[in-house]
Amino acid sequence: MSVSALPAVAVPAHVPAALAPASPRMAKAARNRRERWAVVSTAVAVAMMPMAIPRGPQNLAPADLFIGIAVTACFVWAVASRWRCRFPFALAMCVFMAAGAIAAFVGPVPSGGVVAILQDFELLVWCWALVNIASSPQRLRTLLATWAYSSIVWTALLLVGLATTTHFLTGQTDAEGSRTSLTFFDPNYSASYYFISIMVIWASRTPRRRGVRVLAYTMLVVALVSTGSNSGMLSLLLGTGLAATLGVYRRRGEAAALAMACFALVGGFFVVSNLSLQTIQEQAHGSPYPVIRDGLGRSGASVAERSKVLHESIKLFWQEGPLGEGPTSTKVRLQRGMAPYVKEAHDDYFAAVMERGVIGGIGLMLLIGGLIVYASPLITGRLKPGFREVLVHPNAIIGALAGTLVAQAVYELLHVRHVWVLYAIVAAVYLWGRE
Numbered sequence: 001m002s003v004s005a006l007p008a009v010a011v012p013a014h015v016p017a018a019l020a021p022a023s024p025r026m027a028k029a030a031r032n033r034r035e036r037w038a039v040v041s042t043a044v045a046v047a048m049m050p051m052a053i054p055r056g057p058q059n060l061a062p063a064d065l066f067i068g069i070a071v072t073a074c075f076v077w078a079v080a081s082r083w084r085c086r087f088p089f090a091l092a093m094c095v096f097m098a099a100g101a102i103a104a105f106v107g108p109v110p111s112g113g114v115v116a117i118l119q120d121f122e123l124l125v126w127c128w129a130l131v132n133i134a135s136s137p138q139r140l141r142t143l144l145a146t147w148a149y150s151s152i153v154w155t156a157l158l159l160v161g162l163a164t165t166t167h168f169l170t171g172q173t174d175a176e177g178s179r180t181s182l183t184f185f186d187p188n189y190s191a192s193y194y195f196i197s198i199m200v201i202w203a204s205r206t207p208r209r210r211g212v213r214v215l216a217y218t219m220l221v222v223a224l225v226s227t228g229s230n231s232g233m234l235s236l237l238l239g240t241g242l243a244a245t246l247g248v249y250r251r252r253g254e255a256a257a258l259a260m261a262c263f264a265l266v267g268g269f270f271v272v273s274n275l276s277l278q279t280i281q282e283q284a285h286g287s288p289y290p291v292i293r294d295g296l297g298r299s300g301a302s303v304a305e306r307s308k309v310l311h312e313s314i315k316l317f318w319q320e321g322p323l324g325e326g327p328t329s330t331k332v333r334l335q336r337g338m339a340p341y342v343k344e345a346h347d348d349y350f351a352a353v354m355e356r357g358v359i360g361g362i363g364l365m366l367l368i369g370g371l372i373v374y375a376s377p378l379i380t381g382r383l384k385p386g387f388r389e390v391l392v393h394p395n396a397i398i399g400a401l402a403g404t405l406v407a408q409a410v411y412e413l414l415h416v417r418h419v420w421v422l423y424a425i426v427a428a429v430y431l432w433g434r435e
Contacts, residue, residue, distance in 0.1 A: 035081070037073050038074045041066075041070040043143060047146050051066075052189070053183050058115050064122070074129040088431065093120060095363035099357055100116060102323060102357070103355060103357055104117070104327060106325060113327045116326075116327030119415050130425075134432070137384075140428060140433075147421070148201045149206070149207070154182060154193075155197075191227040191229030191232025192404065192418070193418050195403060196400045196404065202393055202396035202399075203391050224236060235404060239403030241264060242398065245260050246395035249395075324353070324357035328355070329355055330354060348364070349361075374426045375430070377433065378394040381394055382434060401422060
């Protein structure tokens with residue numbers, strides 16, 4: 001008997017409509033609604049990333065509420081549509097979190113260690129939600145465009161705050177002087193956001209009009225300078241230089257890219273050899289302009305502080321063993337050892353080893369290794385046609401990643417929300433968009 005000859009199954013009149021088999025059209029409409037809600041909620045969470053104040057208990061912020069809604073919506077969409085989810089960085093972060101748990105159990109601040117591990121897990125789940133929702137070019141375009149346009153709006157609010165001396169918008173405090181932080185509560189986090197936003201606009205060519213993009217770049221650079229963040233400026237210089245070199249490589253080939261890199265190295269060597277950094281720092285320290293005085297003018301003192309913390313931390317590491325004593329324990333341990341300079345670690349790489357031990361360092365290296373592997377299609381530009389149209393300049397994402405990894409060597413950015421969005425973009429393109 002053929003399938004067409006089978007009798008139709010009629011739904012009895014007394015069966016409720018909710019129990020009746022849904023038509024394919026209704027099922028498709030329900031799937032579309034769940035997908036749309038997941039995309040919209042995730043886009044809103046991306047737009048609200050700077051909302052880090054007011055700070056609640058355990059460093060929770062308004063941005064975490066939007067992230068929780070987005071993760072829930074993505075989970076419902078994935079389950080209902082039977083989506084085959086991908087979980088990048090799972091091994092690396094499991095090792096990293098396990099190292100933190102082991103160290104926190106024997107350390108002086110177990111509660112702080114637990115909070116840090118929960119933050120690790122939240123950011124990892126947030127990354128997974130972004131990776132899976134960005135599995136199509138259209139959804140990735142939505143997320144990138146949301147980041148680009150929302151960063152312009154946030155920057156405009158900062159500039160309005162500077163023009164009207166509204167400290168709620170600028171985030172300026174007595175402790176930081178003239179340095180701005182917007183709603184990030186930390187100028188260096190704010191600078192990292194502006195830098196990555198510049199690269200996202202470059203990569204996605206959003207907004208479409210060149211004049212509007214140039215205006216957006218100008219606003220973001222002004223905002224970054226207003227933070228007085230030396231790590232942010234370093235990221236901008238290195239990230240744009242690398243992205244430009246890779247752009248030449250994609251368009252002109254290896255010889256042209258090598259020539260550009262050599263020219264940049266020779267020019268940099270000439271500048272460094274003929275300028276005294278110490279003299280520049282001293283002149284900046286005495287500058288009548290607060291943004292110069294609180295930015296470049298404090299770079300010498302900042303380097304000295306980090307050197308002292310690093311020196312004291314190395315002594316603690318050799319004295320107390322290779323397993324560490326838990327996240328956020330550096331300051332407490334330095335106080336306990338009566339160190340002459342007591343402060344938390346300012347380096348993601350050394351902090352991982354110092355606080356989570358050798359196992360934590362291995363976990364962080366696995367994470368960085370995964371990022372390097374995932375970044376390979378962005379370097380070569382070998383993307384599927386849909387993704388190629390979304391990421392017009394994929395080399396800019398490489399610049400953003402490189403600049404961020406360098407900044408993590410002088411400041412702790414591993415628990416910053418927008419950094420994990422960047423990681424998710426890199427992983428999503430590798431998993432779904434490579435040719």
